Amino acid sequence: MRILVTGATGYLGGRLCRSLLSQGYSVRALVRPTSDLSSLPSSSSGSAVELVYGDVTDYRSLLDACSSVDVIFHAAALVEPWLPDPSRFFTVNVHGLKNVLQAAKETKTIEKIVYTSSFFALGPTDGYVADENQMHAEKFFCTEYERSKASADKIALQAASEGVPIVPVYPGVIYGPGKLTAGNVVAQLLIERFNWRLPGYIGYGNDKYSFSHVDDVVEGHIAAMKKGRAGERYLLTGENASFMHVFDMAAVITSTSKPRFCIPLGVIELYGWLSVLISRITGKLPLISPPTVNVLRHQWAYSCDKAKLELDYRPRSLREGLEEVLPWLKSLGLIKY
Numbered sequence: 001m002r003i004l005v006t007g008a009t010g011y012l013g014g015r016l017c018r019s020l021l022s023q024g025y026s027v028r029a030l031v032r033p034t035s036d037l038s039s040l041p042s043s044s045s046g047s048a049v050e051l052v053y054g055d056v057t058d059y060r061s062l063l064d065a066c067s068s069v070d071v072i073f074h075a076a077a078l079v080e081p082w083l084p085d086p087s088r089f090f091t092v093n094v095h096g097l098k099n100v101l102q103a104a105k106e107t108k109t110i111e112k113i114v115y116t117s118s119f120f121a122l123g124p125t126d127g128y129v130a131d132e133n134q135m136h137a138e139k140f141f142c143t144e145y146e147r148s149k150a151s152a153d154k155i156a157l158q159a160a161s162e163g164v165p166i167v168p169v170y171p172g173v174i175y176g177p178g179k180l181t182a183g184n185v186v187a188q189l190l191i192e193r194f195n196w197r198l199p200g201y202i203g204y205g206n207d208k209y210s211f212s213h214v215d216d217v218v219e220g221h222i223a224a225m226k227k228g229r230a231g232e233r234y235l236l237t238g239e240n241a242s243f244m245h246v247f248d249m250a251a252v253i254t255s256t257s258k259p260r261f262c263i264p265l266g267v268i269e270l271y272g273w274l275s276v277l278i279s280r281i282t283g284k285l286p287l288i289s290p291p292t293v294n295v296l297r298h299q300w301a302y303s304c305d306k307a308k309l310e311l312d313y314r315p316r317s318l319r320e321g322l323e324e325v326l327p328w329l330k331s332l333g334l335i336k337y
Contacts, residue, residue, distance in 0.1 A: 008031055018217050029050065075221075076096055077092065097115065113165060123303065208241065211246075223313060232310075
């Protein structure tokens with residue numbers, strides 16, 4: 001079986017390629033000429049991915065990459081809370097998916113597409129825990145990323161209704177060892193916390209997220225390829241908790257002190273606006289921006305019972321995950337405790 005992975009050099013995509021190779025699959029990775037390939041296994045490791053150069057926004061290169069492929073893992077996405085040019089979210093996340101769907105139809109060999117969506121595509125869950133039946137209400141969007149993923153979700157579901165063998169999967173807040181990208185926000189915040197650049201809790205613990213270890217999400221993707229039913233949605237989420245709980249648990253694991261005060265979201269929003277201003281000058285994207293604070297004002301709690309039942313998805317607890325992440329960050333010299 002030959003598999004194409006888009007977004008192969010990203011935080012999730014790189015680990016997905018490694019896992020697929022270790023299970024004996026032939027893996028082709030769609031990469032841009034400027035991509036950092038460090039997350040992909042090299043030929044010296046005994047097995048390597050087949051690299052094809054292109055971009056999901058470039059239809060011709062994508063179509064060439066799909067040649068003789070049986071399965072597509074479409075994991076390519078622009079994952080940022082804020083960009084100076086928000087139209088890029090739709091260029092990559094929406095039109096990129098449209099290109100994948102069209103290429104799959106034209107190739108005619110594709111047996112399944114596993115599409116990496118996001119919990120943001122389902123919308124917030126203020127005061128309750130949602131499952132795969134939730135559709136985004138589209139009354140408001142905290143970020144342009146959320147808006148783009150909700151739009152792409154409708155396209156994926158429409159394609160499924162037309163007989164395209166697509167299986168959308170919805171990870172939670174992905175964390176774990178690996179690339180320190182914007183998608184690895186837990187690691188980024190822990191670095192800020194342990195270096196005292198984030199001296200207190202973010203808000204008052206009213207936020208709630210479903211935390212997913214990256215390796216659990218990878219195995220959930222592969223299980224969706226093997227067992228997932230075309231047109232069915234699967235939440236690859238995990239333990240629902242606040243970032244206050246994450247910081248408290250990190251303190252217990254490292255035998256360090258917990259934060260002693262809470263930083264109001266209004267203060268963090270002001271810092272976010274300042275960070276955006278600095279970003280426009282320096283060109284470096286901010287860790288905290290006003291859209292980030294919009295997200296923090298809501299809850300994003302989900303149940304993965306369907307994936308457990310149908311895919312044998314077994315997410316580890318948040319504590320188990322943090323007991324791996326914290327020593328990893330320490331080994332890199334990024335935090336001390």
